Amino acid sequence: MTDEQPVLQDRLAALKAATTARIFLPTAGSAVATRASLAFQLAHANARDAVEDRLDAEALADKLRARGLEAPLVESAATSRRAYLMRPDLGRRLAEPARARLLPLAGDDDLVFVVADGLSARAVEAHALALLDAALPLFRAKAWKIGPVVVVSQGRVAIGDEIGALLGAKLVVVLIGERPGLSSPDSLGAYLTFAPRIGCVDAERNCLSNIRREGMGYAEAAARLFYLATEALRRKASGVALKDEFGDTDSAPLLDGHDG
Numbered sequence: 001m002t003d004e005q006p007v008l009q010d011r012l013a014a015l016k017a018a019t020t021a022r023i024f025l026p027t028a029g030s031a032v033a034t035r036a037s038l039a040f041q042l043a044h045a046n047a048r049d050a051v052e053d054r055l056d057a058e059a060l061a062d063k064l065r066a067r068g069l070e071a072p073l074v075e076s077a078a079t080s081r082r083a084y085l086m087r088p089d090l091g092r093r094l095a096e097p098a099r100a101r102l103l104p105l106a107g108d109d110d111l112v113f114v115v116a117d118g119l120s121a122r123a124v125e126a127h128a129l130a131l132l133d134a135a136l137p138l139f140r141a142k143a144w145k146i147g148p149v150v151v152v153s154q155g156r157v158a159i160g161d162e163i164g165a166l167l168g169a170k171l172v173v174v175l176i177g178e179r180p181g182l183s184s185p186d187s188l189g190a191y192l193t194f195a196p197r198i199g200c201v202d203a204e205r206n207c208l209s210n211i212r213r214e215g216m217g218y219a220e221a222a223a224r225l226f227y228l229a230t231e232a233l234r235r236k237a238s239g240v241a242l243k244d245e246f247g248d249t250d251s252a253p254l255l256d257g258h259d260g
Helices: 008-017 034-052 057-066 081-086 096-105 121-141 159-167 218-235
Strands: 073-075 111-116 146-153 171-177 188-194 205-211
Touching: 034 121, 057 073, 057 121, 057 146, 073 096, 096 146, 096 159, 111 121, 111 159, 121 146, 121 171, 121 188, 121 218, 146 159, 159 171, 159 188, 171 218, 188 218, 205 218
Parallel strands: 073 146, 111 146, 111 171
Antiparallel strands: 171 188, 188 205
16 A cells, blocks of 8 residues: 555545545444444434424414415324324324315316325424425416415325315425434435325335435526426326436526525
8 A cells, every 4th residue: 555545534534524424333343333323322212203293283274374384284184193103004094074174175276285294203303394395486487377385284195185186286296204214314215296185106106305505406406306307297197207307408597596
């Protein structure tokens, strides 16, 4: 080895700096070193807490209304966090009173947003408003008809199908807290479905994942979402029938602006 070649520890440090994944952990004898072990336990506890956290739906709806948006609050058929975790099917359907509450809002909107707590309420509280702030101007600039932003407690991705169908929307976008990882307890997902209806399968959705400051930034996520929604309307399809070719087209100007 010459003096110009980096030693092994320097090369490992460069790799570790490029990812939050737990790689090349220090050891003490045959065991993981105490500091790394404690960091793992803390990350695991944060992930568990993220799953159990409850979304302050009222506060979120108030912030949406302050932006001039209609923001009805509804609940899924899961009546408790335990029921939500043990019965995923209940989180995919609206409670009966919620259906009655949404029906009067039905129209012929191009797009309806749904914000659901999912498996990480803290992801929704940290990123949903910022993503909407970045995305809505793109749609408004093209005169899209945007419906209400429906806030759902104990909701899973597929609840957007029922909401979109009830409201008569051409497209539905569900912003939802993703299953926490050990280094990402606050990751937001955005799921786009054309012609939403009860019974849609996952292959009919396009997903933007890991929306957060350390992952996909708000400006990029908003631009990709606008591109996919535009193409979904044009092709009358989403999911596996709609390939994400953002960046392969002239969509780059959409990324102009702050990416917080």
